[in-house]
Amino acid sequence: MDLTALRTAHPDHWNKAAAIRTLTLDAVAAANSGHSGMPMGMADVATVLYEKHLKFDAAAPNWPDRDRFILSAGHGSMLLYSLLYLTGYPEMTIEQIKNFRQWGAITAGHPEYGHAPGIETTTGPLGQGIATAVGFAMAEEIQRARYGRKVVDHHTYVMAGDGCLMEGISQEAIAFAGRQQLGKLIVFWDNNNITIDGTVELSDRTDQLARFRASGWHVQAIDGHDPEAIDAAIEKAKASRKPSMIACKTHIALGSSAQDTSKGHGALTDPKLIADTKAAYGWTAPAFEIPADIKAEWEAIGKRGAIERANWDIRFASLSERKQSEFTRAYDREVPKKLTSVIRALKKDMSETAPKLATRASSEKVLEVVNPLMTETVGGSADLTGSNNTKTPDLDAFMPENRKGRYVYWGIREHGMSAAMNGMALHGGVRPYGGTFMAFTDYARPAMRLAALMRIPTVFVMTHDSIGLGEDGPTHQPVEHLAISRATPNTYVFRPADTVETAEAWEVALTSKETPSVLSLTRQGVPTVRLEHKMNNLTAQGAYVLAEAEGKREAILIATGSEVSIAMAARELLQAEGIGTRVVSMPCMELFAEQDEAYRRKVLPAGPVRVGVEAAVRAGGWDRWLLGERGREGKADFVGMASFGASAPADVLYEKFGITAKAVAEKVKALLA
Numbered sequence: 001m002d003l004t005a006l007r008t009a010h011p012d013h014w015n016k017a018a019a020i021r022t023l024t025l026d027a028v029a030a031a032n033s034g035h036s037g038m039p040m041g042m043a044d045v046a047t048v049l050y051e052k053h054l055k056f057d058a059a060a061p062n063w064p065d066r067d068r069f070i071l072s073a074g075h076g077s078m079l080l081y082s083l084l085y086l087t088g089y090p091e092m093t094i095e096q097i098k099n100f101r102q103w104g105a106i107t108a109g110h111p112e113y114g115h116a117p118g119i120e121t122t123t124g125p126l127g128q129g130i131a132t133a134v135g136f137a138m139a140e141e142i143q144r145a146r147y148g149r150k151v152v153d154h155h156t157y158v159m160a161g162d163g164c165l166m167e168g169i170s171q172e173a174i175a176f177a178g179r180q181q182l183g184k185l186i187v188f189w190d191n192n193n194i195t196i197d198g199t200v201e202l203s204d205r206t207d208q209l210a211r212f213r214a215s216g217w218h219v220q221a222i223d224g225h226d227p228e229a230i231d232a233a234i235e236k237a238k239a240s241r242k243p244s245m246i247a248c249k250t251h252i253a254l255g256s257s258a259q260d261t262s263k264g265h266g267a268l269t270d271p272k273l274i275a276d277t278k279a280a281y282g283w284t285a286p287a288f289e290i291p292a293d294i295k296a297e298w299e300a301i302g303k304r305g306a307i308e309r310a311n312w313d314i315r316f317a318s319l320s321e322r323k324q325s326e327f328t329r330a331y332d333r334e335v336p337k338k339l340t341s342v343i344r345a346l347k348k349d350m351s352e353t354a355p356k357l358a359t360r361a362s363s364e365k366v367l368e369v370v371n372p373l374m375t376e377t378v379g380g381s382a383d384l385t386g387s388n389n390t391k392t393p394d395l396d397a398f399m400p401e402n403r404k405g406r407y408v409y410w411g412i413r414e415h416g417m418s419a420a421m422n423g424m425a426l427h428g429g430v431r432p433y434g435g436t437f438m439a440f441t442d443y444a445r446p447a448m449r450l451a452a453l454m455r456i457p458t459v460f461v462m463t464h465d466s467i468g469l470g471e472d473g474p475t476h477q478p479v480e481h482l483a484i485s486r487a488t489p490n491t492y493v494f495r496p497a498d499t500v501e502t503a504e505a506w507e508v509a510l511t512s513k514e515t516p517s518v519l520s521l522t523r524q525g526v527p528t529v530r531l532e533h534k535m536n537n538l539t540a541q542g543a544y545v546l547a548e549a550e551g552k553r554e555a556i557l558i559a560t561g562s563e564v565s566i567a568m569a570a571r572e573l574l575q576a577e578g579i580g581t582r583v584v585s586m587p588c589m590e591l592f593a594e595q596d597e598a599y600r601r602k603v604l605p606a607g608p609v610r611v612g613v614e615a616a617v618r619a620g621g622w623d624r625w626l627l628g629e630r631g632r633e634g635k636a637d638f639v640g641m642a643s644f645g646a647s648a649p650a651d652v653l654y655e656k657f658g659i660t661a662k663a664v665a666e667k668v669k670a671l672l673a
């Protein structure tokens, strides 16, 4: 392709964009891996966006009212790193660019949230970025309704590729954003007609403009290399009250011999190709060097928002003291001081009245005291509100006509919901939780994993957590989902036994700043097992002695959730036969593992036989507690599931699958024999 026309029509623009392209070529060559083509193709869009539209101040990357830029096509990470370096984000030095993809560098293969300011979310799993962006746009709407346009008024910009738009999650995001008229969400589609295997026609012939339009979006199609067209399209997108999609016709790996081919998608490292491409760009500077005048222009862009930000500080200071401190508290993920006392009061009441409740209903009871106090919570469910018990009476629906609504009807979109919740948590100022059935953890999982990786405290309310849900049968009965959740690093998996433990689990989930929580809750009623009120949050210790052995301690039963009462009944049977039995309730294995060794030994001393009880598979953490941390602490067994469940009433299923007090007692006796 002859680039002369592009170069001569807008020379200043061209050089700024060429800086992105050449940094990408240099960094990928140095790493000998990465993706050159996407940044080379989208550099013009990025340059116009940053130069003319994006509200940001490189010196204050956490300014709450900044526009958010989300690179959904995360493989194009060098586009983002180049922008951060060029505009002068202090952390993003040229050394970091030179160390692209290397150990210890903040320039990871794909953008990682927390590595450097300006990386708003982790992307790389295609489709996550566009769905996460929906949550950013929602948080902005909610905050704007609450605090007013003078302190909250920003856009969320997304760059998505063909891959992002093919992933199923994008449909959930597009449909939801259209319904909710998220007018400040603007998506650039890198319409280059190339993916890894070849041209898009190999696998898709969707009319993307019609698709977005059908969901209520404002759509435009432009030449993605024409800076004037890009600028005009962004203006129009901002003016529209609908979410906007701008289809940007681009050439992947622009100007190289790999242009418009799938070869251009990956790492272009051939020195001749790089030299020829730079020559075509009219670029003569050595590798990693940006001519001073071009760097100065970029740095001016990085400072463009400084005055606006200073003015924002003044406007923020004009809010009432109370509003300022609320705003700041929520952004800092601090809970109100009163949270502990309302949780304690509920625990005391529950221990005294000892209701038999499904823990999903317990969770609702907790939310009834939490939501009026923590006005930053935003609840929701993927079309299972009545089943997940996620809505409290004080929450109205979040809707275009009611942005103060704190309850989201996500529709049947577990994955989109989970990613958007992550986006809300990342945006800040709001605290998202959302529900579905535990078995549909699978539908939400890629976003749950990213919450853990990004270290954000999204709360996943997963009800109907075992065969105890009964007649809906094995499609709906999770057996392996606790295991996969527990196998995920930096995730708290709570399986509370009653309302007291559910309240304690919520308290940990809400005070957590860097760890997402999975609340695994029952459909069926369970008795209160915590009959003695304790001020301390015992669930925060992960496991604790619920009932001590009488006489010589010969057995320890370790149980979670709905099986704790089964363990208690087994203890009765064993004690009646003179077998001293301790029951340990273990609502959160991860928190127990975080306790010091002395406490863990106190709860699980060597000597007695151990039997675990949980209506799920044994995989995913159990053996550490059953066999002992050194694997030689004695004899152990497990009562749980080894297959899928079945469709029948819950009590029949517990009987048929052998998860009964009698079965537990027999296992203990067999181990002692």
Ligand SMILES: Cc1ncc(C[n+]2csc(CCOP(=O)(O)OP(=O)(O)O)c2C)c(N)n1
Pocket: 037, 038, 073, 075, 124, 125, 126, 127, 160, 161, 162, 163, 164, 167, 190, 192, 194, 195, 196, 252, 265
């Ligand atoms: C969920 C997921 N599946 C697969 C991949 C691997 N992958 C990375 S980029 C890519 C092709 C994406 O095509 P497109 O979005 O058009 O990017 P372009 O080639 O235009 O840069 C694939 C399959 C991924 N990162 N995430």
Ligand SMILES: [Mg+2]
Pocket: 161, 162, 163, 190, 191, 192, 193, 194, 195
């Ligand atoms: Mg593509």
